[in-house]
């Protein structure tokens with residue numbers, strides 16, 4: 001089954017052609033660079049950009065895959081969670097496309113997409129599927145969710161952030177250190193040159209066992225930087241490395257504990273922050289075996305992950321497939 | 333067959349038009365649910381007229397000015413349909429649609445749609461040399477500012493609440509005329525007519541070039557003698573920043 005899949009929940013316009021939920025035939029992602037000037041995403045600007053680029057990218061995704069629309073079996077789009085104005089562009093375009101081409105439309109939960117990014121490959125030889133059940137950590141600028149995936153399309157939310165998303169914390173610290181936007185990749189790069197043990201930072205552990213909280217850490221970094229500024233030069237690399245160590249350990253700690261408590265072997269990662277090497281290593285060290293992580297381009301928002309999730313949604317019929325766009329859509 | 337889609341404001345409308353007759357039309361107060369309700373309405377119109385979407389070869393969408401998020405619902409849907417079955421896609425100004433049914437009245441006509449708490453989208457329409465024309469740029473302005481442009485009897489149409497009607501009476505006295513509630517509602521049948529006509533005379537544009545009229549700045553300047561023209565030219569006339 002060949003699915004054309006669309007992702008427009010935030011600031012990436014993504015369209016992909018995916019076969020049988022695993023093989024990527026094309027995967028076009030247009031990142032909206034307009035947000036770099038504002039140091040954050042302006043929802044109205046993001047929605048305008050989606051509408052301007054979506055059809056062009058759809059055409060390109062078909063062309064790159066060497067396929068006509070008549071060779072597509074279903075159309076999928078993210079219907080939430082995300083920015084509602086952005087979701088509405090992708091979802092309505094996809095529904096129009098599906099209806100006009102006589103194809104089924106599959107609404108996809110964006111978080112489910114991040115999970116199913118772990119099923120995707122670009123090459124001919126595709127490894128076996130990840131074994132289930134699995135504990136999945138989805139961390140990005142928009143979400144920090146810890147989920148137990150019991151079987152295909154059976155998700156049990158274990159915990160989430162009670163304040164900022166992990167990616168937001170990276171962005172805010174990067175801004176504080178005048179490193180630019182987005183913060184994740186730049187902090188990781190600078191941190192390589194710093195000492196992660198230079199400054200001890202607090203690791204908040206919220207009462208609910210698998211929830212996250214990053215605002216305390218963020219405030220501690222702010223206070224630290226202000227103090228260092230008073231003394232003279234701020235050792236940017238050391239601050240970045242210490243922050244990265246604190247936040248990745250908080251994430252790794254709970255992820256490993258969730259895996260142990262639910263006696264789950266498989267740990268999967270998704271979301272932009274999953275591209276962070278320190279995080280992967282911290283988790284692998286705790287669970288005692290290497291973990292499978294999508295390549296960085298599949299960790300961040302893209303259409304292919306929506307195509308993979310849509311395939312498994314169609315294959316496991318009887319499970320509910322959403323149609324309407326919802327900014328606060330929950331994982332089943 | 334032409335499918336017309338309008339989600340410019342809290343009011344939404346869908347119509348099917350065969351070039352001569354409006355075969356189906358549905359207009360409703362969707363509020364913020366346009367995103368959920370547009371496709372069920374499209375499917376009802378197709379079902380009622382036993383039309384397959386494959387035989388729809390033209391799509392007209394209302395492009396504003398109006399609610400940006402609302403506008404993008406119908407425009408994105410129209411873009412998707414055009415990509416899906418190759419239909420020709422055209423964008424028509426929402427204010428043009430509101431004014432058009434009142435052309436036979438020969439009255440100077442001013443459609444109004446709420447833009448913000450105190451501001452409205454507006455434009456002036458009038459017959460000139462036997463041709464119905466938009467004779468102002470698209471305005472975003474307060475009622476005060478809009479009424480300062482008015483020296484003659486003017487018919488107000490569009491989404492006019494009781495308080496707005498009262499304010500216009502205060503500002504203009506007997507010069508303010510009001511269309512009846514049913515005749516001032518925005519109906520996709522008229523959008524369909526205008527869209528059909530536009531596609532007869534104009535070369536087809538690229539799908540992604542159909543987008544909302546992002547009219548923003550109060551813009552009382554500019555030419556007042558514009559023909560009843562295609563929206564994109566107005567975007568330039570208003571001096572909006574060029575898209576990147």
Ligand SMILES: [Zn+2]
Pocket residue numbers: 110114140142271272300301
């Ligand atoms: Zn995401």
